[in-house]
Amino acid sequence: AQSVTQLDSQVPVFEEAPVELRCNYSSSVSVYLFWYVQYPNQGLQLLLKYLSGSTLVKGINGFEAEFNKSQTSFHLRKPSVHISDTAEYFCAVSGLRGGAQKLVFGQGTRLTINP
Amino acid sequence: ETGVTQTPRHLVMGMTNKKSLKCEQHLGHNAMYWYKQSAKKPLELMFVYSLEERVENNSVPSRFSPECPNSSHLFLHLHTLQPEDSALYLCASSQGGQGRNEQYFGPGTRLTVT
Numbered sequence: 001a002q003s004v005t006q007l008d009s010q011v012p013v014f015e016e017a018p019v020e021l022r023c024n025y026s027s028s029v030s031v032y033l034f035w036y037v038q039y040p041n042q043g044l045q046l047l048l049k050y051l052s053g054s055t056l057v058k059g060i061n062g063f064e065a066e067f068n069k070s071q072t073s074f075h076l077r078k079p080s081v082h083i084s085d086t087a088e089y090f091c092a093v094s095g096l097r098g099g100a101q102k103l104v105f106g107q108g109t110r111l112t113i114n115p
Numbered sequence: 116e117t118g119v120t121q122t123p124r125h126l127v128m129g130m131t132n133k134k135s136l137k138c139e140q141h142l143g144h145n146a147m148y149w150y151k152q153s154a155k156k157p158l159e160l161m162f163v164y165s166l167e168e169r170v171e172n173n174s175v176p177s178r179f180s181p182e183c184p185n186s187s188h189l190f191l192h193l194h195t196l197q198p199e200d201s202a203l204y205l206c207a208s209s210q211g212g213q214g215r216n217e218q219y220f221g222p223g224t225r226l227t228v229t
Binding site: 032034036041042043044045046049051090094101102103105106107108 | 119121146156157158160209211215217220221222
């Protein structure tokens with residue numbers, strides 16, 4: 001079975017500061033990993049994904065994540081955040097079920113940017 | 116229309132009502148999903164359809180009834196709901212068959228059961 005743990009439910013940071021949102025996963029098979037963002041009153045939007053190859057993955061809006069197989073982690077980082085980054089962030093691991101993808105999500109991390 | 120659309124965006128219904136949520140994807144995908152998002156809980160996968168066949172039903176109560184008439188449309192029929200069913204219901208689609216493909220989400224329907 002697959003599972004995802006997001007270690008922080010809330011992360012407050014000041015504008016232009018760096019941020020790291022932590023994600024650990026467990027899976028008995030090769031994984032595909034995703035970070036999604038949810039802005040208020042909207043659905044989820046893909047930030048980035050790790051499939052294979054380079055362990056450092058770059059996504060939209062200046063975010064990047066590093067896949068660490070030995071630590072089973074996929075932490076999300078941004079060197080300098082903006083007010084507009086205020087949102088909920090979800091880490092997810094992918095599996096297959098009956099020909100369709102099955103995503104297992106973490107509990108989410110609410111990122112709040114203070115001016 | 117582009118991406119994944121959901122209607123209505125907001126719905127208030129009494130416990131004895133019957134209503135339906137609609138989802139439409141304009142991406143040519145062959146898999147569609149219903150999720151429930153409640154406050155302080157992880158996203159809960161409810162149903163998965165692949166090539167119009169239901170391939171997952173995560174122990175969802177029978178008061179929720181999905182329907183997938185074709186690969187572009189997905190419905191969630193609701194009847195005799197409970198207040199604890201109040202939540203954001205999200206629809207998503209993907210090109211199934213490979214775990215590497217991301218899901219595309221609609222904006223959700225905010226459901227309030229009174």
